[in-house]
Amino acid sequence: MPRFELLPMFHRTKGKRSPVTCALKCGNACARGVCNTSDNGYFRDIASKAMSRRAMLGLSGAGALAVAVAACTPAEQTTAVGDPGTFGQNGMKLDFEPIAPVDAAVDAFVVPAGFTWVPILRWGDGLFPDSPAFDPAAQTPEAQARQFGYNNDYSAIQIDPDSDGNAAVLFANHEYVNPGIMFPPDMDQAVARAVARQAQGLSVVDLTRSGPEQPWQVNVDGEHNRRFLIETEYEFTGPAAGSSLLQTKDYPEGDRAQGTLGNCSGGLTPWGTLLSGEENFNTYFVSAAASEAEKRYGMLSEPTETGWEQDLERFDTRNEGYENEANRFGWIVEVDPWDPESTPVKHTAMGRFKHEGANVIVADDGHVVAYMGDDEKFDYLYKFVSKGTYQEGDREANKQLLTEGDLYVAQFAGTSDDEIDGSGALPEDGGFDGTGTWLPLVQEGKSQVSGFSVEEVLVNTRLAADAAGATKMDRCEDVEPSLTTGKVYVACTNNDERGVGGGAGPDEANPRTENRDGHVVELTEADGQTGTAFNWSLLLVCGDPAKNDSAYFSGFPADQVSPISCPDNVAFDSAGTLWISTDGAPSSIGYNDGLFKVTLEGEERGKVEQFLSVPVDAETCGPVIHDQDGSVFVSVQHPGEDGEYTAQRSAFPDYVDADGDGSFTLPRPAVVQVLRAEPSEQDARQRALVGDAEAGDSLRKGLATA
Secondary structure: OOHHHHOOOOOOOOOOOOHHHHHHHHOOHHHHOOOOOOOOOOHHHHOOOOOOHHHHOOOOOOOOOOOOOOOOOOOOOOOOOOOOOOOOOOOOOOOOOOOOOOEOOOOOOEOOOOEEEEEEEEOOOEOOOOOOOOOOOOOOHHHHOOEOOOOEEEEEEEEOOOOOOOEEEEEEEEOOOOHHHHOOOOOOHHHHHHHHHHOOEEEEEEEEOOOOOOOOEEOOOOOOOEEEOOOOEEEEEOOOOOOHHHOOOOOOOOOEEEOOOOEEEEEEOOOOOEEEEEOOHHHHOEOOOOOHHHHHOOOEOOOOOOOHHHOOHHHEOOOOOOOOHHHHOOOEEEEOOOOOOOOOEEEHHHOOOOEOOOEEEEOOOOEEEEEEEEOOEOOOEEEEEEEEEOOOOOHHHHOOHHHOEEEEEEEEEEOOHHHOOOEOOOOOOOOOEEEEEEEEEEEOOEEOOOOOOHHHHHHOHHHHHHHHOOOOOEOEEEEEEOOOOOOEEEEEOOEOOOOOOOOOOOEOOEOEOOEOOOEEEEEEEOOOOOOOEEEEEEEEEOEOOOOOOOOEOOOOOHHHOOOEOOEEEEEEOOOOOEEEEEOOOOOOOOEOOEEEEEOOOHHHOOOEEEEEEOOOOOEEEEEEEEHHHOEEEEEEEOOOOOOEOOEOOOOOOOOOOOOOOOOOOOOOOEEEEEEEOOOOHHHHHHHHOOOOHHHHHHHHHHHOOO
8 A cells, every 4th residue: 555545634635735745744734623723803804894995005105115136146236136127028038938737647847948957956966075976775864964955945046256157156945854755665764764854954055057048067165065954053043042932951041953944935135145934843843732832833742754753852842851942943044155154043033933934125214124924724924124224235234134123913904805705706896905904013122912022922923923813814835025016925825724614714815715726915015115004916816717717817818827726936037027836736637836927017917827847746946037047946846755765756857767677766856947948859858748647657767868
């Protein structure tokens, strides 16, 4: 019997989501009920019925922004990203013919005509001159500590300012592992767990290339190369640093933590550091699960999928002295990739929850604003505003901006909540839209939530947000401001429990019951990035228009778009066009996940075009758009997730019969570069694979070598 048939989510997943992914990534959260049992209202409860749509949307605009440039170097930027130049939406180097959706049975990485792809880094690739060659049959924790980790999610690539443009630094995080396809069945389990621990964390790697528009390659002699491992120490910053809530017998001062867990998405700051969000940290711990806070964060009193509690006593918080160990995770981590001797930090001022990531922008008054989503059903959208202001040219000062500031959580109101019946039908006023308020949790160093100290707000942020009256959302994943317009885009991946079993019902910003396909919120700050009022509308209500008549694309004809489902990560190109990567694929038809371009302005607003498709069982993560070079980068996570070591489902990214005996290399999560190229035999084969499962099987047998 395949191992996934024994998992709690077997026969309960929707679309192509694997029960293995559910077990390993989020601890079968859907099988355990909703963590947020608060009675917080949703849109229809708080909307002002007396306000007309025109009055609600007539608030002042976002105001002028001192737009922060997504850092391409460790120095402050001087070139405006928002200037489309010669790379406008109709003339950029990434013009392409959208690909057709790829059947979920196909093990192929598919790109448009005129493009090719190359893996930059794969799980197990060496990062240092002394890194051992990857040997799947003889893995050790010592080797893995010198190699690229598993299941890379967020990635960022910054050009080295001291180079001729042909050197860069890549950052990637590693979310979780899948021992069932990583390790031989006869491998010692304690060794396997030790390897798994070293396969998580973070990586920084120097890259080189031969010229513009050429593939990047790893420089194993790079001065910035670094692995952040389970033993790596992180310093706490902000008001909760040193709190009794963070103290353990290993760190009685409560000022440091060891390791980072469940890293999902992230963000690139204007001063060239990287942010990474600790997400499903609860799945690593055994807990008494007795307190309100433990239950709210999904802690469990049963053995974990990782089994790390068998080796390290700190992963069982019932052990004396480790009651607070789980409190040391769930933060935003900041890493300086340009200083290999620097100590990474965890910012308590930004709150503790299941962070998808954090993305920042500099407001017109100089304060830095970070937007964050809590990736769980019925959890919340957050904003952090720094106390200090951005100092042009003073990188060390800017690295302190996230250590102190105000923390807010979002409350929404819809214009037509009384028309929302859960079907996803468009309101009579022609759009899903409304206003909202940023509710203060911490302001000017003081708690704004009755009964909570500042430390309690920041360590148990979910409970504080419940008390404040935040609006329950459908899994806010990546949240990112456009550096071109200042508008903020929120990827709400899905929530199939919306309106089910007595939970929160549909409202205008979450207009469908059993929301399996997700949607994208466009948010405009009403009185500047640091203000407390905003306007919002839904840019997309996702799905396959051919099979889901509630799919909505901002009025763009539904029969002219690529089907899209489960939006996860977002990114922007130099023209300010939105790109969305997906995790779950169209639930009604079963396509592989992909990367999609979405037009935001003009007559084609809402037009969705699929750019690439990832292999069987895989998720598309960490998109980076370097359209000036004609390149797109994505992290391919958990390819072949449903396989077993002796019966793999994917051969990505190598697609070769390594031994010539009909066996295949292991599937290896990887960072992939897509770039312009003359049509090749490989490209032609991949384009012919669309919707053809038999061709996909042929590809796994080595036909797509190049």
